[in-house]
Amino acid sequence: MGVAVLQSYPVPSDKTGQQVIETLTRRIMNLGASPAGQFVVDCEVYNSLPHLGQNKNLYILHNSEYPATVFSVIESQNKTVSITTDSLFDLLMLKLSTGNQYYSKKIKIESKGPRFEIKDFLVKLGSVTIGGTVKGILVEVDYLPGIIPGTCWGLLAEFMQGFLGSCVSVVPPAYIKSKATEAFSPVDTVQQYLEQFNLARKNTR
Structure with missing residues (x-):
């Protein structure tokens, strides 16, 4: 899968x-890119119910690059736990969604568009x-x-600056910097999406 970097x-x-999107498509095509279908990364946000005491968030994420995998992140008191499961987890959440005594579904966020x-x-x-609504x-x-x-x-920075311009910093993003010497994994891509999705949520409040 390589190393993936997210840039707003x-x-x-x-x-x-x-x-x-159309402008960026023209730019990347002018560099010699070939269309390679579509992609989607989505995130369902669940909030813990008041009787649990501590406020916890449960994030269920899917990435079309890994159609058989469900990525889950539990967030509580600035600590996070990541879990990777198969698609049966979606069926479990579907059964729990009716009369769930622990979490209530709050919102769905997604990023989708063309691949090159x-x-x-x-x-x-x-x-x-x-x-x-586009955010x-x-x-x-x-x-x-x-x-x-x-x-x-x-x-990566040089390539991204070639079609995204000055919005790309020469300094790596905090998440990439924290993983600088570790082998990259699909979970790292999902974590970056979750960070960006949470920023989008905050900006809509």
Whole structure:
């Protein structure tokens, strides 16, 4: 899967999210990229019910790159626990959703859009929506031969700056920096999406 980096991209006040996606599509195609279908990453947010005492959030995430996998994150008092399961977990949550004594479903967030392949890179241009309303643009760039983020950040940054411009910093994002010497995994991609989804939620309050 390589090393994946998420980058938010600003939406100008005189443009729609779809217009920004179209602009970025032209840019990446001009670099020689080939269309490679569509992708979606979604997140269902559950809040713990008051009788549990401590406020806990349960996040259920799906990534179309891993259709048989369900990623779950439990968040409580600034601590998180990540769990990776198969799709049977969705059936369990579906059964629990009726009369659930622990969590209530609050919101669904997703990022979806076109995928592109260009040499050693995979690029995904995602419109982030909450309740069907576009809240921003997320660009995922995967450097497929990479394993350790610290060894390929410079190449990733240079590539992203080539079509995203100055919004890409030469300094790696905090999450990538924290994983600089560790082998990258699909959970790391999902964690980045969760961070960005939570930022989108905060900006809508």
